[in-house]
Amino acid sequence: MRKRPDFIVGLTVLLTAVALVSALVWVRQTDVSNRRQRVVARFRDVGNARVGNAAMIRGVRSGRIDRIELADDGAVLVRLSLERGTTLPRDPVVLLNESSLFGEWQATITERAALPHDEAVQRQLDAVSGDGMIPGATLPDIAKLTAVAGQIAGDVAAVAGRVGVAFDDAAAKELRASIQNFAVLSSTLARTVRDHENDLDTLSSKLQNAVRSLDRTAQTTLEIANRVDSSMTGGELQQLITDLGAAAADLRKTTSTLNGMANNLAATQARLDNFLANGDSVFKKINTGRGTIGMLVNDSSLYVGSDSLVTALRALVIDVRANPKKFFNLSVF
Amino acid sequence: MRGAAVVEGVGRRTRLAIERVGDIAGYVGDVTRAARDVRTWAPEATLQARRLGVDSMPIGVFIALFTGVVLALLASYSFTGAVPLYFVGTLVAKTVTLELAPVLTGLALAGRVGANIAAELGTMRVTEQIDALETLAYDPYAFLVFPRVLAGLVMFPIVVAAAMLTGVAAGWVASIGLLDVSSSEFIKGVRLFFDSFDVRYGLVKAGSFGVAVTLIGARQGLQARGGAQGVGAAATSAVVFSAVAILVLDAIWAVVWLLGHTP
Numbered sequence: 001m002r003k004r005p006d007f008i009v010g011l012t013v014l015l016t017a018v019a020l021v022s023a024l025v026w027v028r029q030t031d032v033s034n035r036r037q038r039v040v041a042r043f044r045d046v047g048n049a050r051v052g053n054a055a056m057i058r059g060v061r062s063g064r065i066d067r068i069e070l071a072d073d074g075a076v077l078v079r080l081s082l083e084r085g086t087t088l089p090r091d092p093v094v095l096l097n098e099s100s101l102f103g104e105w106q107a108t109i110t111e112r113a114a115l116p117h118d119e120a121v122q123r124q125l126d127a128v129s130g131d132g133m134i135p136g137a138t139l140p141d142i143a144k145l146t147a148v149a150g151q152i153a154g155d156v157a158a159v160a161g162r163v164g165v166a167f168d169d170a171a172a173k174e175l176r177a178s179i180q181n182f183a184v185l186s187s188t189l190a191r192t193v194r195d196h197e198n199d200l201d202t203l204s205s206k207l208q209n210a211v212r213s214l215d216r217t218a219q220t221t222l223e224i225a226n227r228v229d230s231s232m233t234g235g236e237l238q239q240l241i242t243d244l245g246a247a248a249a250d251l252r253k254t255t256s257t258l259n260g261m262a263n264n265l266a267a268t269q270a271r272l273d274n275f276l277a278n279g280d281s282v283f284k285k286i287n288t289g290r291g292t293i294g295m296l297v298n299d300s301s302l303y304v305g306s307d308s309l310v311t312a313l314r315a316l317v318i319d320v321r322a323n324p325k326k327f328f329n330l331s332v333f
Numbered sequence: 334m335r336g337a338a339v340v341e342g343v344g345r346r347t348r349l350a351i352e353r354v355g356d357i358a359g360y361v362g363d364v365t366r367a368a369r370d371v372r373t374w375a376p377e378a379t380l381q382a383r384r385l386g387v388d389s390m391p392i393g394v395f396i397a398l399f400t401g402v403v404l405a406l407l408a409s410y411s412f413t414g415a416v417p418l419y420f421v422g423t424l425v426a427k428t429v430t431l432e433l434a435p436v437l438t439g440l441a442l443a444g445r446v447g448a449n450i451a452a453e454l455g456t457m458r459v460t461e462q463i464d465a466l467e468t469l470a471y472d473p474y475a476f477l478v479f480p481r482v483l484a485g486l487v488m489f490p491i492v493v494a495a496a497m498l499t500g501v502a503a504g505w506v507a508s509i510g511l512l513d514v515s516s517s518e519f520i521k522g523v524r525l526f527f528d529s530f531d532v533r534y535g536l537v538k539a540g541s542f543g544v545a546v547t548l549i550g551a552r553q554g555l556q557a558r559g560g561a562q563g564v565g566a567a568a569t570s571a572v573v574f575s576a577v578a579i580l581v582l583d584a585i586w587a588v589v590w591l592l593g594h595t596p
Contacts, residue, residue: 005379005383100417
C-alpha cells in the first residue's frame with residue numbers, strides 16, 4: 001500500500017527534475033561534454049556585456065560568453081566558449097558592443113587590422129595587451145552615445161540662447177548690410193573672373209606649351225648627356241677625333257685637287273667662250289644671208305629649184321625604168 | 334467613562350493580536366518540533382506527497398498551458414511594430430519562471446490543497462478523531478501536520494517546475510503556430526536574458542508557498558469547531574488566508590531577493 005505512492009512520487013520528482021535540468025542545460029547551452037574550445041580576453045571594462053551573450057566571428061555566431069570575472073590587476077577577464085574547430089582570426093582582438101537597440105550585447109572576435117580607426121579603442125587594447133590573453137575593448141553603448149548627444153544638444157541650445165540674447169535688431173541690420181556688401185563684392189569678383197577668364201586660359205595654354213617644350217628640351221639634353229657619357233666611357237670620342245683629323249687631311253687634299261680642276265675648268269671655259277663667240281659669228285653670217293650657207297638658208301628659190309629638180313629626176317628615173325632602150329642603146333658590135 | 338472604554342477596547346484588540354501572533358508562532362514551533370518524530374510522520378510523507386503534489390500536477394500543468402499561450406499572444410500584441418518579436422520568448426520565459434508559474438500554481442493549489450487539508454483535519458477535529466489520536470499518544474502535529482507541510486515543501490516546487498516547462502513550451506508552440514515568430518527567434522529570445530537564478534527564485538518561492546498553504550490549511554482544520562459548518566468555514570478561511578499568504582510572500586521574496594540582485 002505504501003510502495004505505490006512512493007513509486008509514483010519518486011517517479012514524478014525524478015521526471016520533473018530531469019526535464020527541468022535538461023531544459024536548463026539546453027537553454028544555457030551548457031557544455032556538458034566539454035566539447036568547446038575556450039579563450040580568455042582581457043578588458044578594462046565590459047560595459048553591459050553578460051554571461052550568455054553571443055560570441056561572433058565575421059558575423060557568425062560561434063559561441064557565447066561563459067564567464068566574466070575581475071582579475072587581480074583590475075582588468076576584467078571574459079571567458080568565451082567557442083564551437084570546437086573554430087579558427088580565430090590572425091592577431092585577434094575582442095570587441096564588446098551592442099548588437100541591437102534593446103540591450104543585447106555581443107563579443108565580436110576580429111583581426112586587429114580590421115578594427116575601426118578609433119583612438120579610444122586603441123587605448124583600451126594597448127592597456128590590456130600582453131599576458132598571452134586576447135586583448136579586448138568595449139564600444140560605447142547607445143545609452144552613452146545618447147547621453148553625449150543629449151549633452152551636445154544642451155550645449156547647442158545654450159549657445160543658441162546666448163546668440164539669441166546677443167543678436168538684437170542693430171546686429172541684425174549690420175549683418176544684413178554686411179551680407180549685402182558681401183553680395184556686391186562677390187558679384188564684382190565674379191565679373192572680373194569672367195573678364196579675365198580667356199586671358200587666363202590662353203596664358204595657361206601657352207604656359208603648358210612652354211612647359212612641354214622645356215620638358216622635351218630637357219629630355220633631349222638628357223639623351224645627349226647620356227650619349228656623351230657613353231662615348232666618354234667607351235673611348236669612342238678619341239677615335240672620333242682621330243677620324244676627324246684624317247677626314248680633315250683628306251678634305252685638304254680634295255680641296256687642292258678641286259683647285260686644280262677649277263683652274264683647268266677656267267681654261268676650258270675660255271675656250272668654250274671663244275668657240276661660242278665663233279659660233280655666234282658664223283650663225284650671224286648665216287642669218288644675214290652672207291656666204292654660201294647663208295644664201296642657202298635664207299634664199300628659198302634654191303629649195304624650189306632643187307625640189308623641181310628632184311621631181312624631174314624622179315620622172316626621169318621612172319621613164320628610164322619603163323623605157324631603158326630609149327636612153328641606153330647597148331651594142332657590142 | 335466612554336474614553337476609558339475606548340482605551341480598554343484598543344488594549345484588548347492589541348492583546349488579541351499579540352495572542353494570535355503568539356498562537357501562530359506556537360503552532361509553527363509545535364510543527365517544527367514534530368519533525369523529530371520521524372517514525373510518526375515518515376510513513377505518511379509520501380502518501381501526502383502523492384495526494385498534494387502528484388495529484389495536483391494536472392491542474393498546475395493545465396493552468397501553465399493556457400498561461401503560456403496567452404502570454405505569448407499578449408507579448409506579441411504589445412510588441413508589434415515597436416520591439417522585435419523574438420522578445421516574446423524573453424517575456425514568456427521570464428514571466429513564467431519568475432512569477433506566473435509559482436503564483437498561479439500556488440493559488441490553484443491553495444484552493445485545492447489548502448481546502449482539502451482544512452476540510453480533512455477539520456472533520457477529524459469535529460469528530461474527535463484527533464482527540465483519539467492524542468489519547469493514543471500520537472502527536473497530531475507529527476502524524477497529521479508535518480507530513481503535509483513536508484509534502485507541500487517538496488512537491489510544490491515539483492509542480493511549479495512542471496508548470497514552468499509547460500508554460501514556456503506552450504508559449505513556444507503558440508508563437509510558432511499563431512504568431513509570426515520562428516522557432517529559432519523564440520529560442521533566441523528565451524536565451525537572450527535567461528538566468529538560472531530565475532528558476533531558482535521561482536522554485537524557492539514555490540516551496541515557501543507550499544509550506545504556507547499546508548500550514549494554514551492544517552491550522553484552520555485543527556481549529557475547526559462545531560459540525561459541518563465549522564469545517565466549511567475552516568476550508569474557506571484556509572483558502573482565503575493561503576491566497577493572501579501567497580501574495581504577501583511573493584512580495585516579500587521580491588523585496589528580499591530580487592531587489593538589489595544583478596543578473
